[in-house]
Amino acid sequence: MSSKAYPIAYLTRIEKFSACHRLHSPHLNDAENAATYGKCNNFHGHGHNYTVEVTLKGPINPVNGMVMNITDLKVAINTAIMSTMDHKNLDKDVPYFKDHVSTTENVAFYIWQNLQNVLENPSLLYEVKIYETDKNVITFRGEVTGTD
Numbered sequence: 237m238s239s240k241a242y243p244i245a246y247l248t249r250i251e252k253f254s255a256c257h258r259l260h261s262p263h264l265n266d267a268e269n270a271a272t273y274g275k276c277n278n279f280h281g282h283g284h285n286y287t288v289e290v291t292l293k294g295p296i297n298p299v300n301g302m303v304m305n306i307t308d309l310k311v312a313i314n315t316a317i318m319s320t321m322d323h324k325n326l327d328k329d330v331p332y333f334k335d336h337v338s339t340t341e342n343v344a345f346y347i348w349q350n351l352q353n354v355l356e357n358p359s360l361l362y363e364v365k366i367y368e369t370d371k372n373v374i375t376f377r378g379e380v381t382g383t384d
């Protein structure tokens with residue numbers, strides 16, 4: 237019996253979207269929210285130009301030479317990210333953020349879940365990285381800890 241080794245590659249697609257939000261937790265009272273989130277708890281909210289990097293990891297298909305066709309990845313990203321979040325108020329327009337604080341950590345996790353739902357082969361998804369600003373960067377790789 238012979239086994240074949242397929243080279244593994246990482247494929248990254250980068251998109252940008254703009255959205256506004258306010259950091260406010262339903263689990264905290266007004267004073268606790270103000271103390272926790274400071275200016276980001278301002279009632280009127282604020283906006284970001286987010287940059288998101290979606291990375292797939294997988295074998296290079298020996299027939300078509302691809303981990304995944306970027307044309308299809310574009311469609312998945314458009315469905316999972318752009319159509320739901322670009323030029324939106326995250327807290328008001330995206331149902332997930334009605335009961336999850338719209339921190340960039342939660343945005344990364346939300347994007348991960350959305351991509352898993354739309355990718356034909358979700359096991360290829362390796363990393364979601366979001367630049368909320370030039371200085372603030374969140375990475376999620378599907379890792380979880382604990383049971384509760």
Ligand SMILES: Nc1nc2c(c(=O)[nH]1)N=C([C@H](O)[C@H](O)COP(=O)(O)OP(=O)(O)OP(=O)(O)O)CN2
Binds near residue numbers: 276340341369370372
């Ligand atoms: N762990 C997290 N902390 C904070 C988040 C977050 O998503 N996760 N978000 C915010 C605010 O919403 C806001 O995005 C931070 O803005 P700001 O402090 O203005 O951004 P910079 O760090 O780039 O600005 P500087 O003024 O240059 O420090 C807060 N915390």
Ligand SMILES: [Zn+2]
Binds near residue numbers: 257276282283284
């Ligand atoms: Zn913010």
